[in-house]
Amino acid sequence: MDIDDILREVDPTFHSIPREKRDLQELTRAWIAERSAPELLPWPANGLFERINSNIKHQIEKVEEMTGDTDPKTNFALIVIQTELERYRYLVRSYLRARIAKIDRHTLHYLSTDDLRSRLSEMELAYATRHQALLHNHYLSSFLSSFPANLQNLNDAAAGISMIETPDLESAVFIRLLKDTFVEVRGVDADGAVNVKESDIAILRWSDAKPLVEAGSAELI
Amino acid sequence: MPMYGDLGNKLVQHAKRTQNLAHLPPYQTELVRGVTREVRDLDKDVASLLEPFQGSFDPSADQATACTLLVNHLSMRRNKRCLLAYHRTRTDKLAELVWSGSDVLDLAGHQAGGANGAPAADAGASSSLSPQEEDYFRQYGDLLAAYKGQWTDIDLTGSLEPPRDLFIDVRVLKDAGEIQTEYGAINLTKNSQFYVRQGDVERLIAQGYLQKLG
Secondary structure: OOHHHHHHHHOOOHHHOOHHHHHHHHHHHHHHHHHHOOOOOOOOOOOHHHHHHHHHHHHHHHHHHHHOOOOHHHHHHHHHHHHHHHHHHHHHHHHHHHHHHHHHHOHHHHHHOHHHHOOOOHHHHHHHHHHHHHHHHHHHHHOHHHOOHHHOOOOOOHHHOOOOOOOOOOOEEEEEEOOOEEEEEEOOOOEEEEEEOOOOEEEEEHHHHHHHHHHOOEEEO | OOOOOHHHHHHHHHHHHHHOOOOOOOOOHHHHHHHHHHHHHHHHHHHHHHHHHOOOOOOOOOHHHHHHHHHHHHHHHHHHHHHHHHHHHHHHHHHHHHHOOOOHHHHHHHHHHHHHOOOOOOHHHHOOOOHHHHHHHHHHHHHHHHHHHOOOOOOOOOOOOOOOOOEEEEEEOOOOEEEEEOOEEEEEOOOOEEEEEHHHHHHHHHOOOEEEOO
16 A cells, blocks of 8 residues: 555545645655654655655756845745755755664665565665675774684674674554554553554554554554 | 683773764774784684594583583674674764764874874874774765765755754854855854855854854
């Protein structure tokens, strides 16, 4: 299920909203979700960032065009557009930085399987691969190359402990329900199940919340 | 008598301390070498212990040797972890510096200046980075520039504070010369104050030339 489908369901006015506004909503949602989730979420595959990029470019051109104009009216419009532009930029920047921080923290984990790799954008994949190579090279030239060969790996799983750290999927997240749902959760002492109504807010483990978010029954906040 | 793992422990303490420091303390070349040597010595011990058995060692028949081997083995792995943790803590710090826009030369100069109060004449000798770390710093800088280059309209290393005002008041802390803005040129001389577009001066604020007021 795609975010568009969710929006269509929860919002009857969906079709009357222009594309740019929907893109901004989608970006804001992706940004909030990415900052809340303990693990990296999939990169939006529907061309969202291509559209956002071209919107930003368009606005920058407009600003440049309007700058020469000394009419007070244009000047005011210019400030509004520039303010919007700064905010738009901030959203994209903060979103990308949140992702890079997660990727840097668990690079080998996100590079380890095809499924995990597919969450990264092409650029992020190139960045992660190269950064990992840099680090590995740094370890090798600093000390690792004078180690005995059997101790040079960075991905051993000896004695049942893998060298590759993974994000903590059991940490807590807040979600808002987008429709009435029966939510099953695991607690410390006992497991539980509750009926949660649309627009209710719940706190639970990410591992329990993930299926709901993926199915479009809830969103991260 | 120093024990296995003592040196590794020292490295970890260095790493822990580094986490809370604003600057990067000098690279512990001797310690790193010492820990690496310990690993090689332990590996030799293991090899010579196993030699008489010709590959047919039975742990339950010779429990004392088995125990020695296990301890040696764990010590080697622990040392490796200590080394990795130490280096990773430092590279994380370096990466942070790259993001904040420092370059390797003012890094070396800055550190030396802080240590003996005089500007460094030759940055290489007084740098607190190992040569490998300098390489890493430079290469990571290139990598980041390449990634940033794909998002030119965003300015990826810009402020992570949500923008509130388009224009801000700034005071000039160090002479920064003349900058071009779309409202004309501004001459940034020390102690002067300006009302400027935030986007135009973000870089200078991060580098400590300007201070944001209010």
